[in-house]
Amino acid sequence: MSDVVIRAENLYKEYRLGTISHGTLYKDLQSWWARMRGKEDPNSIISTIASSAPGDSKNPHFLALRDVSFEVRRAEALGIIGRNGAGKSTLLKILSEVTSPTKGTVKIKGRVASLLEVGTGFHPELTGRENIYLNGAILGMTRKEIARKLDEIVAFAGIEKFLDTPVKRYSSGMYVRLAFAVAAHLEPEILIVDEVLAVGDAQFQKKCLGKMGEVAKGGRTVLFVSHNMAAIRNLCERAILLDRGEVLLNAKSEEAVSAYLDRNLLKGAKASAEEIGERLEGTFDPGNPFLRFVEIALLDQSGTPRKAFSSDEDITVSVSFECLRKVPELRLFVYVVDENGVHILGSQNLDDPAAMERFTSVGAGTYSATCVLPKNIFGGRTFFLSVHMIYPKVEHVFVNKILEFEVKFKGWSKVHDGVHSLVFLNPQLQWSIQPLAA
C-alpha cells in the first residue's frame, strides 16, 4: 500500500484578468457552443500554453499554476514557499476545494482541513462558545465531535472566562487564539495552514508551532505555507519552491529555503526587523529569545546607507539588536561572503580587547553595534554580508547573505586590468623586487 495521501497531477489554473463586460455573455455562449460540439474552447489558453509568456499584457488570461505535480506522504510536513504571486495560495485553494483547477487533478486520501485564514465564519454577535460550534461545523466537524473537544479547545485558546461573551468584545489576540484552537483540534488527516503564524504574540506562535509539529508526529500530514523561513525549516522536512506558477524545486526544506532566499535577495542597503525575521536561522527558542535583530545596514563614511562602494571607502556594518534578558556573554560575528556563501572575511566583537571589557555582558535594552570594514582591502566584486549573534551554549541566531554590496575597485596604480577586478581582496601589500645576486 502506498503512503501517498496527496497526489497532484499536472495542475493548471487559469484566471481571466480584467472586468466582466457585456462581451461576457457572448463569449460564454461561444465557449459553451464549442464544448457542446466537443471542440477546443476558443476562449481558453490552456491549449496554447506554449505561446503565452507570463506577463504578456495583451493576453487577458493568466496562468496561476502551470503543470504543477507533486506528492505528499502520510505524516509528512511539506512547506510551500515562493514570492507573493507565485501561486501558493491558488494551490492551497485548489487543495482545499475552494476553487477547482482548470486542468489536472488532485487525489486526496482522508479529511482535509484548511486554515487559509483563521476565524472564517466567526460572527461578532455570537459568543465564544457559539462561534466554536459554528466554526467547527464550517470546518467539517459534527456537533458531537465539537462538544467532546470543547474543553480542550477553550483551554488551548485560554479564553475560559470569556466563553459566553460575544466575540466582538474579544481582543484581536483572543480572537485569533480561539480561531486557531478550533482548527487545531479538528483532527483531520491533512491539515493545510496558510500564514497563521503571522498573528498572535510570540508565545502563542510557539504554541501553534508545537501543535502543528504534534499534528505531524501524530501520523497526520501538514501542508504549510509561510513566508517565515525559520518556521518552514523547523517544521517541514521537505518544501516546494513555487515561482510564477511552476514548481522550481521540490527538495529538503533546507535546500528549498536557501534557493528561495537566493532568489529573493534584499534590494536595499538596510534590512528591517521583519526582513531579518523571515531569514533568521540558528538555534533559539522562538517563543522566548534572548536576542533579536532590529536592523542591519551598510553605511558609508557619512553614515548614509549605501550598497555600492568604492574600494577606497570605509564600509560600516551597523547591527542594531535588542537584548530581551541579560546576556552574560555576547558574541557578534560579521562575515563577508561570496554568492555561494563562502566566507571571505570574518570578524567578531571580541577581537577588540577594549570592546570585550565593556560589552561582553549586556543587560536588557536595545543596542547598536558597528564594525568598520576598512578601505583598501576589497577587490571589485559583489559581496554579501552575514551576521551572527551568539550567547554561547544558549542561543545562536544568524542571517546569511542578508545584504548585498558592490565594491568598485579603484586600483592602486594606473596599471590595473581585468585580472585585478576578479579577486575578492586586493589590499596594497608590501612588495619588493630585487635583483638576485649573481
Next chain:
Amino acid sequence: MESMEKEHWTKVIGPHRGWLDIRLAELWRYRDLIMLFVRRDFVAFYKQTILGPLWFVLQPLFTTIVFTVVFGRIAHIPTDGMPQILFYMAGVVIWNYFADCLNKTSDTFASNANIFGKVYFPRLTVPVSIVITNLMTFAIQFTLFLAFLAYFYLAGSDIRMSLWILITPLLLLQMAALGLGLGIMISSLTTRYRDLRYVVGFGVQLWMYATPIVYPVSEIPDKWRWVFALNPMSAIVETARYVFMGAGTIRAWQEVVSIGITSILLISGMVMFNRVEKTFMDTV
C-alpha cells in the same frame, strides 16, 4: 498505470464535476452546520433590532390594511366571499415567505464570498439554512393570520375550514422548494452577470401582481387561466385560501402543473448551483 494502482482516494478534485453530481449525502452530513447557520442568523437578527419579532407582525398587518383599503374598498375587487382582511392577509403571509426565500437565497454567492473563499463546505447549506430561518418569520406571521381567522370565525363569518388543512406543510414545502430553486439559480447566474441582482428586487414585486394575491383567480377569464397555471405560486395561494376559508377555485391539474414546474426549477437550480460553486471564487 491505472490498473497497477489499487489505491482508494477519498476525493478526486478535477476541473469539472458531473451535471447531476449534486452530493446530497454530503449536504446531509453537514446538517449540523445548517442548523448552526439558522441559529446564527436568528441570534444576529435579534441582537441588532430593538423591536425584534414585532417587525414580523407589523409588516403583514400594515400591508393587509393597505391592500384592504386600496384594492378592497377603493377598487372593489371581489374576494370570493371571503372577509377582505383574511383574504389579503393569507396572500400577504404566503407571498412574504416565498419572496423572502427567493430574495435572500438569490444573494448566496455574493454575500458569502468572504467565507466561501476560505474554506470548503457544501455551499448549498447556506441557501437551505436561509429557507429554514425564514420559516420562523413565517410561523410568527402565520400565527397572526390564525388569530384573525379565529376572530372572524367566532364573529360568525362564513368560513369553512376543511380537513385539507393538513396539507399546509406540503404547501410550505413546495414554496420553500420554489424559492430555493429559483434563488440558487439566480445566485448562480449573478456570479457572472451582476445585473441580474437588480432584476430580482422589482421582479419579485411584479410577480406578486401576476399571482392572485390582491385578486382571486375567479376574476380571471377562463381563456387566460392556463397562464396562471404556469405560475406555480398561483396554485399555492389559491389552495391555501381554499383549505382555510373554503372559497376559491383550484383544479387538480393546476396543482399538478404547479408541482411539476416547481420540481423542474428546483432541480435545474441545484444543477446550476453545483456547476458554479466550484469556480465562482475566480469571478468574484
